[in-house]
Amino acid sequence: MQVNKLTEIIIGCAIEVHKELGPGLLESAYEECLYYELVKKNLNVERQKPVPIIYKEIKLEYGYRIDLMVENTVVVELKSIDTFNPVHEAQILTYMKLANKKIGLLLNFNVTVLKNGIKHYVLY
Numbered sequence: 001m002q003v004n005k006l007t008e009i010i011i012g013c014a015i016e017v018h019k020e021l022g023p024g025l026l027e028s029a030y031e032e033c034l035y036y037e038l039v040k041k042n043l044n045v046e047r048q049k050p051v052p053i054i055y056k057e058i059k060l061e062y063g064y065r066i067d068l069m070v071e072n073t074v075v076v077e078l079k080s081i082d083t084f085n086p087v088h089e090a091q092i093l094t095y096m097k098l099a100n101k102k103i104g105l106l107l108n109f110n111v112t113v114l115k116n117g118i119k120h121y122v123l124y
Contacts, residue, residue: 003073003103006043010070011118013037014107018114027080030109031067034078044071051098066095075104084108084119096123 017033031047038045046069053063068076077092088106096104102124108117 001071006071006074007103007105007120009041009043010038010074010076010105013041014109014118015114018109021109023080023110023112025080025109027067027078027109030080030107031078034076034107035068038068038070045069046072049099051095053098064095064098066099069099069101073101073103075099075101077104077106079106079108079117080110081108082110089119089121092119092121093123096121 014034016037017030021029021033035045035047047067049066049069050062051064051066053060066075067078070076075092075096077088077095079088084106092104092106096102102122104121106119106121107114111117
């Protein structure tokens with residue numbers, strides 16, 4: 001599947017979840033519902049995917065966890081916060097680098113309109 005189509009589907013599912021639930025819930029609730037919507041679209045989705053960290057000759061198997069990995073292509077990091085901070089961008093970019101993925105979506109569900117809580121990242 002083309003990456004643009006895939007991110008379009010993910011964002012559409014996130015909007016569906018946000019329309020149904022609105023802002024103000026815990027991140028875990030949005031994760032569960034977004035996972036449900038994506039699986040309904042017959043997408044391969046991994047939740048809380050471990051991302052190892054390799055430091056010199058040491059491999060830390062479970063250094064971090066990606067909220068959702070969709071079709072082994074798109075890293076999706078979910079938030080339910082007042083506003084994005086630079087640390088959130090650093091977090092998703094780090095996950096993308098560690099997982100060797102080029103595309104990432106940072107979604108903040110704690111907004112009135114979800115389009116205001118979407119950031120798209122591409123690594124070259």
